[in-house]
Amino acid sequence: MIRVLLADDQQLIRAGLRMLCDAEADLEVVGEAGDGREAVTLAARLTPDVVVMDLRMPGVDGISATSRILSERPSTRVVVLTTFGDDDHLYPALTAGACGFLLKDAPPAELLDGIRRAAAGDSPFSQDVLARLVRRAVDSRADGPVRPVAGLTGRERDVLDLVGAGLSNAEIAERLHIGVTTVKTHVTALMAKTGAPNRVRLALVAHAR
Structure with a gap:
């Protein structure tokens, strides 16, 4: 509850x-x-x-x-x-x-x-709010350069693209026909590989690569 x-x-x-x-x-x-x-x-x-x-x-x-x-x-x-x-x-x-x-x-x-x-x-985040956050971050790079994306699996790239589109873990799971727990595991791995401390920053990575 x-x-x-x-x-x-x-x-x-x-x-x-x-x-x-x-x-x-x-x-x-x-x-x-x-x-x-x-x-x-x-x-x-x-x-x-x-x-x-x-x-x-x-x-x-x-x-x-x-x-x-x-x-x-x-x-x-x-x-x-x-x-x-x-x-x-x-x-x-x-x-x-x-x-x-x-x-x-x-x-x-x-x-x-x-x-x-x-x-x-x-x-x-509401879709338009998330989109504005990403656009502003891409334009300003206020919190430093985005780490190049390397060493991602095909599935991790799929998940990253959908995070960038603003989808929730449940929506990503439904879109990719995988479990929500699996999506969470991929998101955690993506944050570790890209150095993104949160989901908004991860969405920025998706849009900048």
């Missing part, structure tokens, strides 16, 4: 998210927070696996709340769910430690998949 904490200042949105999660057998909403300060308090008390975090909230905003939650409990996975997909919101959220960034106009299935992916250690 994946324990989920919802943080959003709009009660109607929290209610909709709760109904969405409650309809899934593997998700349990353990709490709701109306602002960042409450989110920090509840995260410490309820120890959720995943926090679905809005960014614009009164008092303590979502970025500050994310930073505080992860400083106290680094194993918590924070997925941003926001109306604002611009760089002014995206990069501060990632710097604060959010593992994923989804937009509120995303289909319900994408949100549910994002929560599950986050709990499994993955990094869920």
Whole structure:
């Protein structure tokens, strides 16, 4: 069971998210927070696996709340769910430690998949957000040159291409007709071979080779 904490200042949105999660057998909403300060308090008390975090909230905003939650409990996975997909919101959220960034106009299935992916250690991003991250990284090389890709097996190259396309481990497994555990093994090997510390960086490798 994946324990989920919802943080959003709009009660109607929290209610909709709760109904969405409650309809899934593997998700349990353990709490709701109306602002960042409450989110920090509840995260410490309820120890959720995943926090679905809005960014614009009164008092303590979502970025500050994310930073505080992860400083106290680094194993918590924070997925941003926001109306604002611009760089002014995206990069501060990632710097604060959010593992994923989804937009509120995303289909319900994408949100549910994002929560599950986050709990499994993955990094869920809306497709346009991931594409922008990769484009910006390719253009700027802000975190250093991409290590040349060498010594990859054919299957690892297939997996790398699909990571670059923004697919989740489950989607890659379905596309390649292999198990999700096998995909995770390939992704881990790819990170080791390319020096990519996370999935976004691995997607950059896929686009730069």
